[in-house]
Amino acid sequence: FGAGLAWNTFLLDTLSSATPDQFFSAIPDGPVTQRMDIETSGHMGETALNVGANYQNKLFFGATLGFSTIRYQRTMRYSESNLDPSLPLENWTMTDVLDISGNGVNIKLGAIYRASEWLRVSGAWHSPTSLSLSDTWETSIESDFKESGTYEDVALGAYDYNIRTASRYILGAAFILGKR
Secondary structure (H helix, E strand, C coil): CCHHHHHHCCCEECCCCCCCCCCEECCCCCCEEEEEEEEEEEEEEEEEEEEEEEECCCEEEEEEEEEEEEEEEEEEEEEEEECCCCCCEEEEEEEEEEEEEEEEEEEEEEEEEECCCCEEEEEEEECCCEEEEEEEEEEEEEEEECCCEEEEEEEEEEEEEEEECCCEEEEEEEECCCCC
C-alpha cells in the first residue's frame, strides 16, 4: 500500500544502482510543491426500543434494546509537483480511502425506588455493545511523466472484525428538601 505502488508507477527505480537493494527517487533532491488534503466524515447513532413500568408509585423499572450504527470515512490525498524542469517526472498523487461501517446491539436496564417523600435511589446496568465492523480501504498512486505518460496502480483491502465494549453499572440517589 505504499512502496509497492510507488515501484509500480516508476516513482522508485533501481536502474541507476549497481546493487539491486538500492533504489532512487524520481525526485531525488526536490524542489517540489507538496499538498495534502484530508476529508473525514462519520456518525455513530443508536435506535432504541424502550419499555417502562411502575409498581405502586414506589418502584419504577425501565428497559431499552439499542441498535447501534457506525459509519466513518476518511479520504487522504497527497501530491507532489516537480519544480525541476530537467527531471522527467511532472507530478504524482497518492489517494488513500478508508471506509468503516458496522452495526451493534445492547441492552440497558434500570430501576428507581422512592424510599420516602424526600429520598430516591436508583441503579442501572448497560450491557456491553457487541459491534460487527467492516473496514475497506483503497490506496492508489498515479504518476505523470513528461515523455512516457501516466502510470497508475491501486491496492484494495478489506477486514471484518467484532468489538465488544465494556458494560456500565450506575448508582444514584436524589434528595428532595422542602419543595426543591
